[in-house]
Amino acid sequence: MKQPDDVRTLLKKRFAGKHREWLVAGDPSQQWPLVIPLGPPSEAEALKQVDAVRDWASVWRNWSGEGDVKWVERRWRLLGTQRLPEALHLDGPRAVCAWIGELDRWRIAERRFQDLCQRWPQLALTASRLFNVLADFEDADFQRLLLALDWLEANPRSGLYPRQLPIAGLDTKWIEPRKGLLAKLLAGIRKLDGNGEDFHSLSGLESLPAVVQVRLLDPVLRARCGGLRDFSAPVEQLAGMSLEPTTVLVVENLQSGLALPDMPGTIALIALGYNVDVLSRIPWISGCRGIYWGDIDTHGYAILHRARCHLPQLQSLLMDEATLLQFSSLWTKEADQCAAEDLPLLQPAERIVYQGLRDHRWGHCLRLEQERISWQLVLLALGIPR
Structure with a gap:
């Protein structure tokens, strides 16, 4: 015996699954009326709950909301003739929406x-x-x-x-x-x-040129650029340079990248986000040793995976389970997790952490932002004396 609240719950589910179809339907007669059986009891069921059946029928008798309640007459041996609500007929989407508070x-x-x-x-x-x-x-x-x-x-x-x-x-x-x-x-x-x-x-609109933030971490490389340490350049112009570094360090956080000390033969490409596709357009880094340092969250691993599509030699830095657990007191929440179920270019240890984050193994939607990691540990991981 469905009560109005039961019907409302059912209609919310129906609306969620069908509202797109209802919008585009060319011939309403093909889908309407929508018939919701109200589940009138058999006589045996009614005998076990006479008062409940009476109250249920009264609710629908006094119903003044959307829809047409259809009634059925039952002739029972013990309870006599009873008129019971059999089904609710709704003539269109507006009637459904009125039921569930979506009419406006x-x-x-x-x-x-x-x-x-x-x-x-x-x-x-x-x-x-x-x-x-x-x-x-x-x-x-x-x-x-x-x-x-x-x-x-x-x-x-x-x-x-x-x-x-x-x-x-x-x-x-x-x-x-x-x-x-x-x-x-x-x-x-x-x-x-x-x-x-x-x-x-x-x-047909023009896109802004992809601009890359670069930090030259080697005095020799800086000398080739007139002493510049930091600059931003469109990727096409950057590709035309010939810096010949031995190591490229891809760093997600701007301040973390700007805090990096000098490292022989190294350049840092900073705050690319999902725009790591530009790596494929800079020919002189293709043979470099590659390091990627990003946040330990689902999007950090997704960016790493994407970057490896273009620079397969990339190795992640401080994006392992041990680092995540070591700084558990500094975890924050990731607002929206990456939807990808699998990122095949992740290495086994990276994939374990990625799946753990998606499965909420250590907490709901947690993340460790790279700038929260101890700077002494960062320098140690980079092989730089403290």
């Missing part, structure tokens, strides 16, 4: 979905997968989104930088966190699957 969001998402599909009918499938965006965007942001798509579709090869777009309210700060969304929608408009297409190739 549904109306907004439905209206915006229709706005998009009126302009670009081919967007129906793509847009249906973006329910949260459609439901939760501020009105001003959604209007900017439409203006951006209109302009980018009309000017597919503009070659402008984002800040140059002649659209009110659109600048780099607005576009940067929405690149993925814009790329999905542009791919949908052009009937592309989106695989292998990045935001800049889809939008």
